[in-house]
Amino acid sequence: MILEIFNVTKNIVTTKLSDLCGNVTCINIEEGLIFVDAGLLVNEVKKFKQAMEKKFDKKTIFLILTHNHPDHIFGMKSFLNVPIIATNACKIIIEEKLDTDFTSEGLKQFSEQYLQNMEFFKYMGIKEQEVNEVAKFVDVEIKAPLIGFKDELILGNENEKIIIKHSGGHSLDSATIYMPSEEVLITGDEFYHSLVPLLGGLPESYENWFTALKNWENLSVKQVIPGHGSPIDYDYVSKARQFVENMFDALNELKEKNVDEEDILEDERLRNYYGKSNWKDDQWWKGNIKALYKRLKNEK
Numbered sequence: 001m002i003l004e005i006f007n008v009t010k011n012i013v014t015t016k017l018s019d020l021c022g023n024v025t026c027i028n029i030e031e032g033l034i035f036v037d038a039g040l041l042v043n044e045v046k047k048f049k050q051a052m053e054k055k056f057d058k059k060t061i062f063l064i065l066t067h068n069h070p071d072h073i074f075g076m077k078s079f080l081n082v083p084i085i086a087t088n089a090c091k092i093i094i095e096e097k098l099d100t101d102f103t104s105e106g107l108k109q110f111s112e113q114y115l116q117n118m119e120f121f122k123y124m125g126i127k128e129q130e131v132n133e134v135a136k137f138v139d140v141e142i143k144a145p146l147i148g149f150k151d152e153l154i155l156g157n158e159n160e161k162i163i164i165k166h167s168g169g170h171s172l173d174s175a176t177i178y179m180p181s182e183e184v185l186i187t188g189d190e191f192y193h194s195l196v197p198l199l200g201g202l203p204e205s206y207e208n209w210f211t212a213l214k215n216w217e218n219l220s221v222k223q224v225i226p227g228h229g230s231p232i233d234y235d236y237v238s239k240a241r242q243f244v245e246n247m248f249d250a251l252n253e254l255k256e257k258n259v260d261e262e263d264i265l266e267d268e269r270l271r272n273y274y275g276k277s278n279w280k281d282d283q284w285w286k287g288n289i290k291a292l293y294k295r296l297k298n299e300k
């Protein structure tokens with residue numbers, strides 16, 4: 001697998017292993033290196049970590065996890081000797097899953113699930129060989145975070161603050177990371193697949209998700225590192241947020257009018273998709289809009 005490296009700023013480097021794996025990001029601060037997320041491929045992540053330690057000539061001091069999903073944490077083996085930081089919610093979920101989903105039996109089931117989704121992954125443009133490699137979960141070893149926090153945790157000194165916030169949209173335990181001095185936002189899966197928002201399943205809490213997206217507007221951000229996919233300009237993310245917001249407004253209105261699920265895509269506001277989808281066609285986002293509509297309809 002090719003390790004694609006992006007030098008986002010002088011002090012922030014991220015890597016995109018595959019669309020299947022969450023991005024792994026390295027932040028260089030005075031005291032050492034802080035990584036955000038551990039991806040999915042143990043050996044590739046280890047190589048990235050070693051390369052960064054060499055590049056900056058520093059040791060790794062923390063691993064921050066944005067949330068508990070396997071594609072962001074399964075690659076953590078080379079980080080087991082540093083303190084791991086996550087939201088309290090994420091810490092609790094991982095602690096619980098160590099006895100269930102993350103046992104060797106649980107990992108086997110994950111592996112089967114990945115392989116069962118082959119058609120879907122192919123549709124996303126991911127090669128069969130890549131899915132097969134990822135689904136082996138070679139050397140996966142998981143440890144629960146040592147440090148938890150409720151709403152916010154700040155690392156680094158005054159000039160190089162790293163602000164970790166519990167956002168809880170994509171998954172209830174989700175966190176986002178902001179570094180004002182670098183004007184970089186690391187979104188975890190609150191925003192992912194860089195060019196295609198809202199695609200890849202609905203957020204667990206779209207209230208929290210909207211709040212997170214809205215709060216980003218108050219930050220001074222130039223570059224965004226999404227949960228998956230290449231880093232992207234904030235302008236694009238801002239447009240995506242507007243699109244998603246308008247879409248929700250439109251869907252709520254259609255819901256009030258009790259419009260049939262099959263007819264909602266006729267609405268101009270939903271068809272006005274600004275994105276440059278890297279999916280093969282737009283069936284995927286249409287499917288998600290329909291799923292979202294169904295969910296809104298099921299709410300009181």
Ligand SMILES: [Zn+2]
Pocket residue numbers: 067069170171189
């Ligand atoms: Zn996720």
